[in-house]
Amino acid sequence: MKTTLDELQAFLVVVDTGSITAAARQLGQTTSGISRALGRLEEKLETTLLSRTTRRLELTEEGRAFLAHARAIVGAVDDAEEQMALRRQRPAGRLRVNAASPFMLHGVVPLVAGFRRRYPEITLELDTDDQVIDLLEQRTDVAIRIGQLRDSTLRARFLGSSALRILASPGYLAARGTPQAVSDLGDHTLLGFNHPDSLNQWPLRDAHGNSLRIVPDLAASSGETLRHLALGGEGLVCLSDFMTRRDRERGDLVQVLAADTLDVRQPINAVYYRNTQLAARIACFLDYLGEHMQEAG
Secondary structure, eight states: OOOHHHHHHHHHHHHHHHHHHHHHHHOOHHHHHHHHHHHHHHHHHHHHOOEEESOEEOOOOHHHOOOOOOHHHHHHHHHHHHHHHTTTOOOOOEEEEEEEEIIIIIIIIHHHHHHHHHOOTTTEEEOOOOOOOOOOTTTTTTEEEEEEEOOTSSSEEEEEEEEEEEEEEEHHHHHHHHOGGGGGGGGGEEEESSSOGGGGGGEEOOTTTSEEOOOSSSEEEHHHHHHHHHHOOOOOOEHHHHHHHHHHTTSSSSSSSSSGGOOOEEEEEEEEOOOSSOOOOHHHHHHHHHHHHHHHH
């Protein structure tokens, strides 16, 4: 068997991206080059791996059977290279990190300069998405997720937790007054999420002793949008500490109803697909992130 690693890589990327054109773009090659690599691979295996139509590519039964072997082979090579880098204590390679935009801006971006100084041979790619993504489909190495995890197919590493607080700008409080009790919230403009509705559950008790679920007077899909609205004096907001620490330190946002606020913390986890030992480049990133989250907390 004379199958090459480049041919296997071309096959995997075509499958993951769904087209030869997208694979060529991702690998920095020509479409004809990728097509030839697939042709050589099928010729060597004496079977058809992909059914080609004018609109899409589909794995044949033989292609699906070969796919797992190809991933294992490429993964084994990646592991070998990473282990050699780890032995030299110089983790290297491309690291694709995904997070919702608020955590990327407030939790990751401030750490990038220090991380790159410590690990100059790791190339970071930072992607933001406020929806839960498919790591394999998006070719993401690690994703940071806030809140309870639901996908049991992922491995997870707990990084820490972040408390929720009710906040407002000094300007808003000067104009509208500071609420002294939960019942006062009816006299205020409440900033919340248009989805999911679970994010509109504030760490307070209503008159019946139940967890308070607010109906926003002004709603947005992103916590970062709500943060800017609160900074602009548009109303009261409930946000996680990782987003607002600097705002609170500067006095740009002030906590209200502190005595009534329950100790509710959002877990922060790193999730990844990995069937073998955690890749060195991922491990050192998670170590660095966890270390600085503890310092900030």
